[in-house]
Amino acid sequence: MKAAPPEPDVPVVVGVDGSEAALRAVDWAADEAALRGAPLRLVYASRWDRYEGAALARDLEGPPERVHAVEIVDSAARRARRRRTGPRLAVLTVPEEPEYALVRESRAAALLVTGTRGRGGLAEALLGSVSLTVAGHTHCPMTVVRPGHDHRTRPHGRVVVGVGDGPATAAAVRFAAEEARRRGAVLEAVRAWRQPARETPDTPLAAGEHLRGAHEPRAAEVLDKALGEVPAGVVTHRRTAEGHIRTVLADASYAADLLVVGAERRHRPAGHLGRVAHGVLHRSACPVAIVPGPE
Incomplete structure (x- = not known):
C-alpha cells in the first residue's frame, strides 16, 4: 500500500x-x-x-x-x-x-x-x-x-483500525495508516474472533476445542494480509481478541486517539452503515473515522 x-x-x-x-x-x-x-x-x-x-x-x-x-x-x-x-x-x-x-x-x-x-x-x-x-x-x-x-x-499516540472481511477494510487500513503517519503514532490493527460453543449436540467438546484453536491463527493471518502493504515507517501492532468486534473496538478506543472502521456499501441498502460502524459510533471513547468502501 x-x-x-x-x-x-x-x-x-x-x-x-x-x-x-x-x-x-x-x-x-x-x-x-x-x-x-x-x-x-x-x-x-x-x-x-x-x-x-x-x-x-x-x-x-x-x-x-x-x-x-x-x-x-x-x-x-x-x-x-x-x-x-x-x-x-x-x-x-x-x-x-x-x-x-x-x-x-x-x-x-x-x-x-x-x-x-x-x-x-x-x-x-x-x-x-x-x-x-x-x-x-x-x-x-x-x-x-x-x-x-x-x-x-494527552495523546495516546495510537490509531486503532478494525480489520473486517469486506472490501472496505482495505480503504480503512489505508486511511488509518496515513493518519498514524501524520501523527507519528502507532497503528494498531485489531481482528476479533468468536469462540465457538464448547459443546453442542452437533459439536462435541473435542471438536469445539479444535475449532477454537483454528480461529485465532486464522485471525492473525487476516491481520498480516491486511497490513502487508502499510508504508515503511509506520509502526504497526497486530492484535487478535476473542469477543464481539463492536465490544473489542469500543474497549480499544479508551487508549486511542482515533478509531477507524470501514463501512461496507455493496449488497446493503443505501445509507445502511452496518452493525459494527453503527455500534462503535455510539460507544467509542475517542473520535471515530468511518471510511466508505466501494459502492
Whole structure:
C-alpha cells in the first residue's frame, strides 16, 4: 500500500451548529487540516426559510435565523483560527437540511467532520438524526467527534483500525495508516474472533476445542494480509481478541486517539452503515473515522 499523495487543495469540511459539540469538532477539523496542509471549510446548514417570511425580512436588517447563522459561523471561524494560522479558511451558510448539505460537500472533501451532542440516550438520538445519516451516505472518510472528547488531553499516540472481511477494510487500513503517519503514532490493527460453543449436540467438546484453536491463527493471518502493504515507517501492532468486534473496538478506543472502521456499501441498502460502524459510533471513547468502501 503506497502512501496517499498530498491533496493540498482538497478541503477538510466540518459541520457547525453553534453547539459545544460542534466546536469540539471544529477543533479536530482544524488540527486535521493543519496536519494535511489542507484548507478548512466550515458549513452551517439550516432550513431557516421555513420560519422566516418576506415581510419580516423587510422589517429587519436580516431574518433572525440568518443573523443567527452568521454568528454561528463567525464563532466557529474564530475558534478554528485559534488552532491554526493562515488564510485557508472558508465558510458556507446554506438554507438546507444539514444532512443533504454535508453529504453534498463530502463529494469534494478529503475528510468530513461532525460532532454529537449530549450523552447517553440523548447523544444516541441526536447522533442518529444527523451524523448517522451522513455517515451512511458520505462519499469521503468521515470523523465523528464523540461526546466528552477533549483535545487538551494527552495523546495516546495510537490509531486503532478494525480489520473486517469486506472490501472496505482495505480503504480503512489505508486511511488509518496515513493518519498514524501524520501523527507519528502507532497503528494498531485489531481482528476479533468468536469462540465457538464448547459443546453442542452437533459439536462435541473435542471438536469445539479444535475449532477454537483454528480461529485465532486464522485471525492473525487476516491481520498480516491486511497490513502487508502499510508504508515503511509506520509502526504497526497486530492484535487478535476473542469477543464481539463492536465490544473489542469500543474497549480499544479508551487508549486511542482515533478509531477507524470501514463501512461496507455493496449488497446493503443505501445509507445502511452496518452493525459494527453503527455500534462503535455510539460507544467509542475517542473520535471515530468511518471510511466508505466501494459502492
